[in-house]
Amino acid sequence: MEALIIIEGLKKRYGEFTAVDGISIDINCNEIFGLLGPNGAGKTTTISMICGLLPVTEGKITFTNCNGKDKKSMIGYCPQENIFYPKLTCLEQLLFLGQMYGIPSNTVKSRAFELLNLLGLSDKTHVRASKLSGGMKRRLNICLALVHDPEILILDEPEAGLDPQSRILVRDFIKAISEKKTIILTTHNMDEAERLSDRVAIIDHGKLLLLDTPNNLKRTVGEGDVLELVLESSNESSMKTFSENIQLLNMNIKINVDAVFIKHSNIIEQLPEIKNVAERNGLKIAEIKLRENTLEDVFIHLTGRNLRQ
């Protein structure tokens, strides 16, 4: 894969406080790159530096493969907050913003109609932005980021405030345009990141903790998949022996009143052995439930459970 954005040793300081602390990432062409982190981790600061809205304290951001395009034309930014002209209609503001990038009126007009159609806002073309619902405003925000047809689309919490239908529409839209564009998205929604991202970077306290595909992260980070055994009958001594035997197999076990939770990175392969141990100890299993290790588990494992500001 060819890197489109090369970030090297990126730092941002505000006096004594370091918001971004030496992040180095290569973002490839036509990939969806997820930037995950708790509040205050440095995601928006990193994005702002990529866009050029904030000066870099240290480090370098290089854009390759520009096809003769300037940086402003290459980047489309959809901020977390819906930013638009409330007194202008959807079409008017798309036309206006396109013209601000120097795009000819005819081109920007057809692009505006196309975007409104793709994001389900066709019937709101001539409606003032202030009259739109929250979800529509969010979709208009995405349209505004794309009106000049940038190669890189930066989405800050794209699904925030969207209803399930809109969320699916936006998700499909992002997937569709990722064939031709590089997308950087920040989110708190792990499901969103997992479904959309080709690769995910988890940052906290301004530092890059891990960078890999969601599947690799789930496979390698955290306590693994979770197996829940619902028991028909059990007694204290047999339960104790079962627990000791499971721990001997290097698995984590947690015992509740009528269920047992076992965690392991490759729990499915271990399932026959677990059943044997249970039978040997006289435990009757009524039901087996399996939950895969999620990106949220990985995220919590890396960043902890403490609340952030």
Add this chain to the structure above:
Amino acid sequence: MKTINIILKSLKEQIRSYWILLLSLSMGPFFIFVYFLIMESSKPQYTVLVANNDQGMLFSGQTIKHGNDLITYLKNFKVDSIALPLTVNEVTDKTMGIESLKNKKADALIIIDTTFSQSIQERKSGDSASVVNVEFVGDLTNTNYLISAVWANEIINEYALQATNNKRIVVLKETALGTSATASSFDMLVPGILIVSLIMLMFTASIAFVSEVENKTIMRLKLSKLNVFEFLAGISFVQLLVGIVSVLLTLLTAIILGFKYEGSLTIMVIIASLTSLSIIAFSLIIAAITKTANEVLVVGNFPMFLFMFFTGAAFPLKSDALFILAGYPINIQGLMTPTHAISALNKTLIMSMDISSIFPEIISILVLTMFYFLVGGIIFKQRHLKLT
């Protein structure tokens, strides 16, 4: 091209925010109307009482009563077809007149002597020793008495000269500058109020600039290829239009209420346009140091107050020159463009002077406008439009 797009967008937003636009445009005409009412209600009017004791005289078989004729003359006296602000009422005797003076129901009392007709007739017949007696009664500390007495004295003398077939020894000729002979106090205030209507532009212009910051749409513009000059030029042009419409509406209201001007309307529009630009430039400084429309309304009050009350816009103001530059006096108020604009409008509309006579004012406005734009542009770019 981007400037045109900014103009069109800004124009749409301005029209769609019609309440702000209406308030801004109606402020000038409203001020004109208020000043007109104030002027109308405070026009000077002097009341003179006349006690006519003249007994008249018999001449060639006819009774002549010059006392009665004098009262009629007093009541109908006009200067260049304009009636004086003098109300003449008759009283039966001196005591009644003095009572009215004490109760402030009149400003002066004129008592025509019993021998008034006789003395006039004697003078007319060539008796230069004969004296025409008229007594004036009033409160000598009261300005109204002094003005009434001066007017009454002039009219009585004029009557006496005519009645005795004599002429004045000294005839004064008064030459008025521009329309000052016919201009009323209201007329003299209108140039200042025209500038007040432009000072009100300070709020709409500041809000137009700062709304991009408040709505955070400035971020989208920063990321686009728009430059600072195109942005400022686009918004300024729309505000300039608002300013010109505002000043024309104010002038129209003034004309409807009786304002008379002599100078060129084109020069007036040029002065108004330059002043509008200077106010827009100053608004940019306000927008640069604020972030929301609310902040503009709070911060903007202070310069608006200075511009309105310390430049002669709301009412005439005199101040000493700090120094004279190329024959043009410069004072501390000269740092505010309305000072020069009002001076230019007075010269043009009241004194009907041509454009060459207002060059110093125009140059002052231009220099200050450039200074305002420079300061505002730099601060605005640093605070709101800077991109790395």
